[in-house]
Structures are given as C-alpha cells and as structure tokens.
Amino acid sequence: MNETVLVVSDLEAGYEPGVPIVRGASITVNKGEIVVVLGPNGAGKSSLIKAVAGLVPISRGKVLLDGQDITAAPAHIMIRLGLAFVPQTENVFPRMSVEDNLKVACGILERRLAPARIEEMYAAFPDLLRQRRTRAGNLSGGQRQMLAVARALIVHPKVLVLDEPSAGLSPKFVSMVFEMLSDIRKSGVTILLVEQNAKAALAIGDRAYVLVEGKERHEAAASTLWDDPVIAELYLGQRPLRKDSARHTETGGAA
C-alpha cells in the first residue's frame, strides 16, 4: 500500500552557487497520495519542487522516482522519466489553440497514441473540448489551469508536481482547481503540490510537510495539521506566547 513513488533526500539547491535556498530537505510521496508542501513566504517551497523537476540547480542530495535516480535530469527529460511539472504562472502556450497546446505535449508519446490521449483529456476536462479552438491566452484563469494540468497528465506521468495551482485565481476557480486535483488523484495519479492556500490544500491532501528556511520542519497527516499549533508557529510565522509577552503588550509593543 505504502509504495513510495518519489523520494527526495537531503536536497540542497539554489540558483546561485554557494547560496542554497533549499537546505537539506527530505520528503517522500507514496503511490496515489496527495502530498502538500506548506511554508511561509521565502521558505523555498517553489525552489524545492523546481529543483525536483530539474529547473533549479541541485548541489547536494538525491531525487528518486520509482527507485530510479533522476537527480538534476534536464527538464525535458523529466517528463520522459515520468515526472510532470506544472509551473505556477505562464504554464500554457498563449498564442496556440487549446488543442495545439495538448498536441505539442504529445511529442514524447508514440505518434499513433496521441489522438486517443487528447480525446481522453477532453473527456476528463469537457471545458477544454468546448474551447479546443480558443487561444490558450484567452482562457479564463481556471480553464488555463485545467489546460496546464491536462498538458502535464497527457503523457501518463508517475507523479504530477504542481507549483501553487490556486495562485492568482478567484475563489470560485480555487475550489474548482482543488476539486479537479482530488478527481485526478482518484484516477490513480500521485500528486505533489506546493500551496499558499493551506486550508484548501489540506482539505484534499493526505500528508503535508511544513518547509521553513529550506528544510522540512514538520510532517503530519493533512487532516490533523490544520489544528496543530505547529502550523501557527511555523507556517504563519507566529511565536507561541512567551512569558515576557505580557509586558510587551502593556507597552504596546507586541504585534
């Protein structure tokens, strides 16, 4: 049951040599799970999954996918190895139709399989079928996110990695996107995502990691994490009341 798909161990990564943003992070994702990475701004959440996806240089540590070492494989190889990444922004080709966006992603599939796979995506995302001739740049935020996810799923990845799929979406679309991810998991796809919207992400997630200063500081079942005092301390950046805090309050210094 607990077959691990993705293992990230002691990963150190960053854009500049000698300035790591991810500092020894370790996470595991089991088959069929939704794993959420939370953390305060600047904790290195996005850098962590971008490093996993081959987009940020890795200086130490390992990434294993189904037991295969995929550490620092080039981004265009990652998708062939079974790791599909959905960036936070600019995740569709804006001046191509929805259909061409899907077709271009089929480049690594056998040619004869592509049409059927595109039809399967249309069946899973009927909105995209209705908009197949629309330029991706003219889609609504939610539909664009759908297209970005469909683009990643079309090649049957072993794990789907998403960077803040709800960023910049209106509340209506946020719930739509999380419902979509929940449905995708039900179809057997393993998901790793980074989210600012902790409450919505924990509602659909199985497990969560809290990342602080480039290292995972806490791991828990998603259902219990929201009520865990640790989340207030680490994720929201608040310190529990200290003994001297009362005096600060008296002088009006406490925030």
Place this chain on the structure above:
Amino acid sequence: MSLQFVVDGLLTGSMIGLGAIGVTLTYSILRFSNFAHGDFMAWGTYATLTVVGAIAAMFGKVAPIAPLSFGWPLIVALVVGAAFTALLALLLDKVLFSRLRKQEQAIIAVMGSFGASMALRSLLEFIFTSRPTYFSRAIQIAMPVGFGIRITPDQIALLILTAALVLAVHLLTTRTQTGRSMQAMSQNPALARIAGIDVASVVRVTWVIGAALACVAGVMIGVLVQIRPLMGFDMLLPMFAAAILGGIGSIPGAVLGGLIIGLAEAGAVQLIGAEWRAAVSFIILMAVLIVRPIGLFGVRER
C-alpha cells in the same frame, strides 16, 4: 505608366521575403537578430556556383531546360548549396552563437553575429574576389503578358518556387509536431522544456530552415541579377525591414513584408527615381510601425 514594376517588385520581394523568414525565425526562436543572415545568402550562392562548376567539369556542357536559362545542374547544385548553407549555420551556431546566446543580454549575440558577418564576407572576397559573376550569361527574352508587363521564363519559375517554398514552410510550422515545437519555443522556452521539447533539436531545425531559404534567395538573386560577395549584406536591411513590417515571428508576415518592400522599392524606382529606392521602403516601414507597432501579423506580448 507601366505596370512592369509589379513584376520587378514581386521578384525583389520574393528574395527579401525568403530571406526574412530566416531572420524572423532566428529572432523569435533563438532570440537574437542574426546580422550574418545575409552572408548565409552569399555563401549559399557561391556554394551553388561552385557545385555548378564542378558538375560542368564532370559532365561537360549541359543544355538548359528550355525555355529556362539553366539546366538540371543548377537545380542539383541548389539542393547541395542549401544543405551546405545549413551546415555552415549549424557550425557557426556550435562554435559561436550557442555560446553567445547563453549570455543574458541579446546584444552580445547580435554583435557576435555582426562580427561573423564581416568575417564570412571577407572570406568570400578572399576566395572568389569581389568581381561580380553569373550563373549564365545568356540573355533571356522577356515575354509580353499584357498591361505593358514583360516577364522571363526564369522569373516565372522562381516566383513559383518561392510560392511553393513559402507554402511548405508555413505548413511545416503550423501542421507538424516539429512546427508546433518551434512555436512553443518562441512563446515560452521554459515551458517548452517542461513539456518535453528537446530545445537543441528545435534550434537545429530553425537554423536549417533559415539557412536553406537564405541560399535559395541568394541563388534567385544570382540567376536574375548577379553574384557578388556583398549580395547578401546588401539584402540585410530590407530583410529586417520585412520581418519587422510583417510582425516578428510570423512567417506569412515576413513574406508579405518582403513583397510590400519589394513592390515599394520597384515602384519608387519607376515613379520617383532609383536614388529613392531604399528610402521609400523605410518610410513605409516607419509609417506601418506608427500605426501598428507590432507589425502586420505581429502578436502583442502578454
């Protein structure tokens, strides 16, 4: 007034347009202005000329395909020349452009291409001297086709060739997986990688298409006008003007831009005087850009 300038303009425009396709592809996919593109034209033409000479040495004099001024040797030589030009572009990318493109600032690659342009041109003058030469010295009789227009069989053949090549490249870039990958690279290179596109192979295809078309355009000039080491460099500004006029990144735009500039130049020669030739095309370019800064077929960046 004679409508002859229409034929002259379409021919000049075809040469400019074929060259501008390479300029626009290099700009939108490789993200720099390649000033050496004109010299690919000249090198392709001299390569073709050399192969024509080699064929003549091997097979003796070959009769032209009536009513054209050239025979099968030129057609074979053009294919070989285009392949040679493509290899030259790939070689230059390997030793020079690929390194310069890695730099953050595009101007570095642009200046590098300027240097490559001068080196290529000088080398050509060194090998072949700067004296003009010709594929054929035969004079073709221009046939009257009405409205005061006269056209030679060579001109008709080359216009058809241009139309066929433009159509082929358009279909390649819009209907094939390779073409979609090229579009993807020009719209979002980071996402193209994530989507599994092998950037190196898209770069190669871009060079091959651009360089091969430059060779064809150069040979057209060689057949209709003359062959000189400076022939490509002289086409550089009109080619960039055409690419910008049509909207950078757009292949139909580059060709249409080329035709507009070609027609404007030819019209200016007839109506105002030959010394206004270059000025008129740039006045049109500026006028279009004032009304539509992204060019005719251009797309606004997000």
